[in-house]
Amino acid sequence: MTTLRIAGGRVVDPANGVDDEVRDLWITDGRVVEAPTDPGAKPDRTLDARGFVVMPGGVDVHCHIAGSKVNAARMLRPEDQRSKGVPRHNGLRSGSLGSVPSTFTTGYRYAGLGYTTAVDAAIPPLGARHAHHELRDTPIIDKAILILMGNNHAVMDRIREGEHARLRDYVAWLLNTTRGYGVKVVNPGGVENWKEGHGNVTSLDQVVPHFEVTPRQILVELARVVDELGIPHPMHLHTPNLGLPGNWTTTLETMKALDGHRAHMAHIQFHSYGGSLDDTRAFDSQVPALADYINTHPGISVDVGQVLFGDTTSMTADGAVGQFLHSVTGRKWLSHDVEMETGCGVVPITYENKNFVHALQWAIGLEWYLRVDDPWRVAMSTDHPNGGSFLAYPQIIALLMDRGHRADMLASLPDRVRARSGLGDLSREYTLSEIAIITRAAPARMLGLAQKGHLGPGADGDVAIYAPDDDKERMFSLPRYLIKHGEIVLDDGDLRHAPSGEVRFSQPGFDPEAVAEIEEWFSRDYSIQFANFPVSDDDLEGATS
Known part of the structure; x- marks a missing residue:
């Protein structure tokens, strides 16, 4: 000892x-x-x-x-x-x-x-x-x-058939099999819709062809399952319409749809934009309305996804976003399809301080830290590497603790940023204790890591x-x-x-008889055989639950 x-x-x-x-x-x-x-x-x-x-x-x-x-x-x-x-x-x-x-x-x-x-x-x-x-x-x-499930064929099939108990067993089995810690939902139904050539979904109630389910059904049913299984971390959610002008309405509707369930909203900065695709000139910050909802609904937490200026790489399980970024930047991209489960888009990106959109994204991220009243509800993130590297965390801390430094940075950006964001009106400065909360205590509590x-x-x-x-x-x-x-x-x-270091995973219980049924689903409906599919204990020497 x-x-x-x-x-x-x-x-x-x-x-x-x-x-x-x-x-x-x-x-x-x-x-x-x-x-x-x-x-x-x-x-x-x-x-x-x-x-x-x-x-x-x-x-x-x-x-x-x-x-x-x-x-x-x-x-x-x-x-x-x-x-x-x-x-x-x-x-x-x-x-x-x-x-x-x-x-x-x-x-x-x-x-x-x-x-x-x-x-x-x-x-x-x-x-x-x-x-x-x-x-x-x-x-x-x-x-x-966190294991991706929002575009999983078996998940959508079980939701379409109204087989909630079988869905719950499947989610529990999948977390056990993969040694996952929690459930991640990315653009529910939208990635599958895009992969099938039907374009992205634009609303929570748009039906995904073949599966005949909606994004709303997917996110609500999975949130319900996560709660019923007692998984330590709430459903971790990337909503539809990431990065698009006007997406704040989808974000707010999603929060309301999840009322009564625990949920963690990922990289919330990328989901907080006003304007519309028809009028990108109206692009602005809609953080006040969204933060007001967070402040009055304790079941929801967020991480920010702060944008920092410089060169980085966008990578997302939302393949449609990868294609969109490629189209607007003209840079090379890669769509890495993961059959029957998710998608993947990778695009290099450079955030420039003289670019109005990039500068407004920077301001919107800081608004989130400053407008959420309770620091226990917001965690520091750059969605590494999407908004920037995790190595930029000290830069964010300095901006949060010093309003003068923040004002100097804001003054160097395009004038329209100050008109389209309320950041300049926010005088709050984080204390040392609040920095410890958003970088340590709050993320641990959100994750259920006691x-x-x-x-x-x-x-x-x-x-x-x-x-x-x-x-x-x-x-x-x-x-x-x-x-x-x-x-x-x-x-x-x-x-x-x-x-x-250790690998942490959750092991929710499920009906042992469900295993044979799950394997039968896959062999019958998806033509998958289960030769050595699970992650075995031998694969995870030193891992702990």
Whole structure:
């Protein structure tokens, strides 16, 4: 049994009501424990944290770091990685960087920001095995995957036939089979509609041919199943009409359709636009109306999907969005179809501060952080890498904590941005505790990860220690220390160790007799045989539930 004492740090732990208090923190065998009552108790090691800010390790509720679309992006964009990389040092692995880093670099760079947990938000069931292998190659951080189900043929068939119990068993079986953590829904029915050549869906009540179901039915039935199964994380939803002018009405209608169910709205910035396709000149921010709904409906949480200026890669399970971005940017693209389950679109994109649309997207993202009253309902994200790299999180923190810095940035953008967004009227500044909430405590709570995002007894011994600095971007760009499961892995910029981290998954119960029936469905209706389809325990050495 080994014990680490972190002595005299300024502890910021909002989940336990601790706001910048000088305290000692004790970690034994990788878990936070109560401070010993015996004054003579001695740890195996003491870390002097006097004057430093001590927070739980960061938790990213929504990113894309593994799976078929990530690998498709790496193949599509070799130029993105040629001149950037991480050399081998201290016995650790080398890797490429760019907007879609390699596995080793992903783990190292998350650790370099003080993050210890990340959730890949969109993995097709057929790609789950390979995604898990990638995650095992991603060091330091704990990981989980969300399984795509919003365009799954078996899901839509069960909904059409009104077979709710069979749908529930299928969802539970699919999560067990893929070692998934939660359910992801992307443009429900719309991806399948687009793949069949009928174009994207434009409303929640448009019928998807052949399956004869609507997006509304898919998202409501899956939300109901997630609640009934007691899955820790709510249904994680990417609504129809992502990125299109006027899509805010679809977003609001979706929230209302889910009233009474838990739901997490992904990359909400991309779903908050006024105007219309017929009049793109009216493109504006509709965050106030949507944030008002969030503020009065506690069953819904959001992550932002903040846009940052610069070059990145758009990758989405919404294939129609990939085609749309290709058409408006003229850049190369890739449509990676995943049969009977989902789609995938990959397009390089450069967000420019002189481009009105890009600048307004930047402002809309910041509006979301500032207009949601309760920081426990909003999580920091860039929808990595869609709005920008997760490496930009310190930039976002600086913008949220300093309204003067925010105003200077806004003043450098096209004049129309200030007219079409209310960002300039918002004077709110985030506190250190609120930053800890949106980057740590709130994402952990949204995910149902009880051992993450806090520093109370029983928590994982994941701790980020920062040197205080008036320059908040610099402060959060590199912690002085990072502790993972009680082990110091980062010391003043020196990455000393790279433990493998764990994979978290949920295992909801289902009727054992359903397995034979599910396999019979696939062999009869979809001509799929189940030779070694499930992700086995052998595939997931070291994974934990």
